[in-house]
Amino acid sequence: MTRIVRLSDVAKAAGVSQGTASNVFNRPDIVRKEVRERVEAAARELGYAGPDPKGRLLRAGKVNAIGVATAEPLSYFFEDPFARVLxxxxxxxxxxxxxxxxxxxxxxxxxxxxNIQSAIVDGFVLFCVEGGNRLVELTRDRKLPFVALGLEHEDASVSMVGIDDRAGAAAIAGHVADLGHRRLAILSLQLVDGRTGLVTDAEIASAIYHNSRYRIEGYRAGLAERGIAAAGVPVYETENDRISVDAALASLFASPEPPTALLCMSDRIALFALEWLAARGIAVPGTVSVAGFDGVPEGLLSNPPLTTMAQPIAEIGRMAVQSIFEDAGEPRHLRLDVSLTIRGSTAPPPAA
Structure with missing residues (x-):
C-alpha cells in the first residue's frame, strides 16, 4: 500500500519545523522566500498535495457555507419551478x-x-418535500443550526419558515367559487408516499404530508362558506408530475358532468393541466378555469397566464439562510404572507 505523505514528512525533508511548513501552505507571506521554495520543492518531490482543507475549516470553527438538503434526487433543485425560485x-x-x-x-x-454527516457547512436548510422527519433526525445529530421548509408536522423544537396553507387555499377557492363555479375538483400534491388517484376523507385525514392536508382543508373551508359541500368536490392525489396529473384529468373529464374549475395544489400541477386541456381543445377559461398555488415565474408566461396563490418563495429562502446565520440557539417559527394573483386562467363558468 502507498504510504500517505504528511506535512511532518515535508517539514523533515526540508529541514524546517512543522509549524514553518504549515505556514508555507497557509500563510506564505510570513515565510522567507528561500525557506518557502525549499519546502515547496520537498513537497513536490514527496508528492504532497497540501493540507486537508476539511481539517483546516473544521479547526477554524466556521466554513462560511450553507447546506441545502433534501431526500429528493439532485435534479429536483433544477427541474421543479418552486425549488428553482427558492x-x-x-x-x-x-x-x-x-x-x-x-x-x-x-x-x-x-x-x-x-452526505449530511460529512457536509462541510455551518448549517442546513432542509427541503422537507419527502422524508422530512428523517432529514430533521439526521441533521439534529450534526448539532448545527438548521431550518425546515415544508415539514410534515408542527414541531416547536425545529426552526421553520413557511406560510399559512389553509388560509391561502381558502382564499383562492373562494375566488373561484365567487366567479360562479359549482362543479370543482382538487388536484392534490401527495398525501402519502406512492399513491395517486381519487382519495377518501379518511385518507385525507391520515395524510403524512400535513401541507397537502392543510390545503385541502383550506379549499373546503373556502367553498363551504359559499355553500359548496366537500362531498361534491373530488380530490385527486398526484405526484406533482405529468403522468399522474394527466391520469387525474382523464378520469375527471370522462364524467358526464366534468368540472368547470380545477383547484391545483401547485403551479406545476396547474401548468400540466393547462397543457392537457389545450391538447384536447378544451378552452381555458371559456370551458374550464384553472387555479394554481405557488406563484412561480412560469405561471405568468403560460397560455393563458395562471391565476395562483403566490407565496413569497424567494423570501422564504432568504429568511431561512438569515435564520441560520443569526442563530441564537432558540427555534424560530416564521410565517410569511401569501397573495392572491388573479390572471387569465379563471373566469365565470360557461352558461348552462
Missing part, C-alpha cells in the same frame, strides 16, 4: 453573506445520512 432566494442571501452553498441529496437513506 434556491434563487437562498443564493441571494448567501451572496449577501459572502457564503457558499452545498447541495446535499441522495437517492437512498444510507447515502443521505453519510
Amino acid at each position: 434556491m434563487a432566494g437562498i443564493a441571494s442571501a448567501c451572496d449577501m453573506q459572502g457564503a457558499g452553498i452545498s447541495l446535499v441529496s441522495a437517492a437512498n437513506e444510507e447515502k443521505l445520512a453519510w
Whole structure:
C-alpha cells in the first residue's frame, strides 16, 4: 500500500519545523522566500498535495457555507419551478453573506445520512418535500443550526419558515367559487408516499404530508362558506408530475358532468393541466378555469397566464439562510404572507 505523505514528512525533508511548513501552505507571506521554495520543492518531490482543507475549516470553527438538503434526487433543485425560485432566494442571501452553498441529496437513506454527516457547512436548510422527519433526525445529530421548509408536522423544537396553507387555499377557492363555479375538483400534491388517484376523507385525514392536508382543508373551508359541500368536490392525489396529473384529468373529464374549475395544489400541477386541456381543445377559461398555488415565474408566461396563490418563495429562502446565520440557539417559527394573483386562467363558468 502507498504510504500517505504528511506535512511532518515535508517539514523533515526540508529541514524546517512543522509549524514553518504549515505556514508555507497557509500563510506564505510570513515565510522567507528561500525557506518557502525549499519546502515547496520537498513537497513536490514527496508528492504532497497540501493540507486537508476539511481539517483546516473544521479547526477554524466556521466554513462560511450553507447546506441545502433534501431526500429528493439532485435534479429536483433544477427541474421543479418552486425549488428553482427558492434556491434563487437562498443564493441571494448567501451572496449577501459572502457564503457558499452545498447541495446535499441522495437517492437512498444510507447515502443521505453519510452526505449530511460529512457536509462541510455551518448549517442546513432542509427541503422537507419527502422524508422530512428523517432529514430533521439526521441533521439534529450534526448539532448545527438548521431550518425546515415544508415539514410534515408542527414541531416547536425545529426552526421553520413557511406560510399559512389553509388560509391561502381558502382564499383562492373562494375566488373561484365567487366567479360562479359549482362543479370543482382538487388536484392534490401527495398525501402519502406512492399513491395517486381519487382519495377518501379518511385518507385525507391520515395524510403524512400535513401541507397537502392543510390545503385541502383550506379549499373546503373556502367553498363551504359559499355553500359548496366537500362531498361534491373530488380530490385527486398526484405526484406533482405529468403522468399522474394527466391520469387525474382523464378520469375527471370522462364524467358526464366534468368540472368547470380545477383547484391545483401547485403551479406545476396547474401548468400540466393547462397543457392537457389545450391538447384536447378544451378552452381555458371559456370551458374550464384553472387555479394554481405557488406563484412561480412560469405561471405568468403560460397560455393563458395562471391565476395562483403566490407565496413569497424567494423570501422564504432568504429568511431561512438569515435564520441560520443569526442563530441564537432558540427555534424560530416564521410565517410569511401569501397573495392572491388573479390572471387569465379563471373566469365565470360557461352558461348552462
